[in-house]
Amino acid sequence: MKKLSVILALLLALGLMLVACGGTDEEQQNGEPGQGVDDGAKDRVDDEHADWVKDVTILTGGEAGVYFPIGVAIGDILDANVEGMTAAGVTSGASLVNVAELDEAEAEMALVQNDMAYYALEGTQMFEGALSGFQGLATLYPETIQIVTTADTGIETVQDLVGKRVAIGDVGSGTEANATQILEAHGITHDDFSVEFMGFGDASTALQDGNVDAAFVTAGTPTGAIQQLGAVTDVRLVSIEAEQIDTLVNKYPYYTEVEISADTYGLDTDVSTVAVQAMLIVREDLPEEQVYEITKAIFDNLQVLQNTHDRGHDITLETALDGMSIDVHPGAQRFYDEP
Numbered sequence: 001m002k003k004l005s006v007i008l009a010l011l012l013a014l015g016l017m018l019v020a021c022g023g024t025d026e027e028q029q030n031g032e033p034g035q036g037v038d039d040g041a042k043d044r045v046d047d048e049h050a051d052w053v054k055d056v057t058i059l060t061g062g063e064a065g066v067y068f069p070i071g072v073a074i075g076d077i078l079d080a081n082v083e084g085m086t087a088a089g090v091t092s093g094a095s096l097v098n099v100a101e102l103d104e105a106e107a108e109m110a111l112v113q114n115d116m117a118y119y120a121l122e123g124t125q126m127f128e129g130a131l132s133g134f135q136g137l138a139t140l141y142p143e144t145i146q147i148v149t150t151a152d153t154g155i156e157t158v159q160d161l162v163g164k165r166v167a168i169g170d171v172g173s174g175t176e177a178n179a180t181q182i183l184e185a186h187g188i189t190h191d192d193f194s195v196e197f198m199g200f201g202d203a204s205t206a207l208q209d210g211n212v213d214a215a216f217v218t219a220g221t222p223t224g225a226i227q228q229l230g231a232v233t234d235v236r237l238v239s240i241e242a243e244q245i246d247t248l249v250n251k252y253p254y255y256t257e258v259e260i261s262a263d264t265y266g267l268d269t270d271v272s273t274v275a276v277q278a279m280l281i282v283r284e285d286l287p288e289e290q291v292y293e294i295t296k297a298i299f300d301n302l303q304v305l306q307n308t309h310d311r312g313h314d315i316t317l318e319t320a321l322d323g324m325s326i327d328v329h330p331g332a333q334r335f336y337d338e339p
Helices: 002-022 025-029 036-048 067-081 095-103 114-122 174-185 200-209 224-230 242-251 288-300 302-308 310-314 330-337
Strands: 055-059 086-090 109-113 134-150 165-167 194-196 214-219 235-238 256-260 271-283
Touching: 055 067, 055 095, 067 086, 067 109, 067 271, 067 288, 067 302, 067 310, 095 109, 095 114, 095 134, 095 271, 109 114, 109 134, 114 134, 114 174, 114 271, 134 174, 134 200, 134 224, 134 256, 134 288, 134 310, 134 330, 165 200, 174 214, 174 242, 174 271, 200 214, 200 224, 214 224, 224 235, 235 271, 242 256, 242 271, 271 288, 288 302, 288 330, 302 310
Parallel strands: 055 086, 055 109, 165 194, 165 214
Antiparallel strands: 109 271, 134 214, 134 235, 134 271, 256 271
């Protein structure tokens, strides 16, 4: 009996020592005194991401276009699913501004047109010198060039734009480049009409108020600015003739012929036009592992993009490299190469 008492005393002492040294299970789970294991795990995660950019900015476009909601949704996906970084989509001046900002390392990711990304790297068209510092992550969806007017302007063809007040996008934007190329294919220069530089939202308001007669919009369809205009006035979209479409496609390989269904905006007929591709670019100096995780998170959560905008349904893994006009970032390429 005496021996048993000694054993019980030793066991009791040992239990008290364990409690004093280790803390309770609840304390460990709640990060109280016994959180040494959790701290170690956090330190290991921080070490793994030591070279990552912690705060990622995604440049989009004007709030009335498609870049903005898609870019914000991508930021939400990354913020929720990629450990070791935060991300946010922000409004911007669209393609030209976006590639310049990435060239100057003012942001980490951006939505741009595939033709603009190519021109930027080559230093052609609207770019006086070659830009660098960015690579492709994915192509996303067609960006359709839409020539918008109202029924009371009498504009029915591209040639009818001569002598009218026409909004051709922000200065230096992809829309301006598209408008200039399409008009040139019809033998029209800026001297043949009154040029107005304004983005989607301002152009919609100007059309409604009668301050412009027509506007070029390069965006995924349906475009919010056009839908909003259609809610208050009778909208008309102008078709590009087949001959001019052939001219554009042959001269500029990034264009493809597309049709806008009459149902898109409640029109009387389908509309023939051309489109480029929206794409997502990233700074080339982002770590390969970080870009791999970014790419994986986007394609693992496509439902978020599909719920955000109709064009989200066009974003697929199968078409992620269609129309890719520049080199792909190694981190994204590693994701695409996986079986």
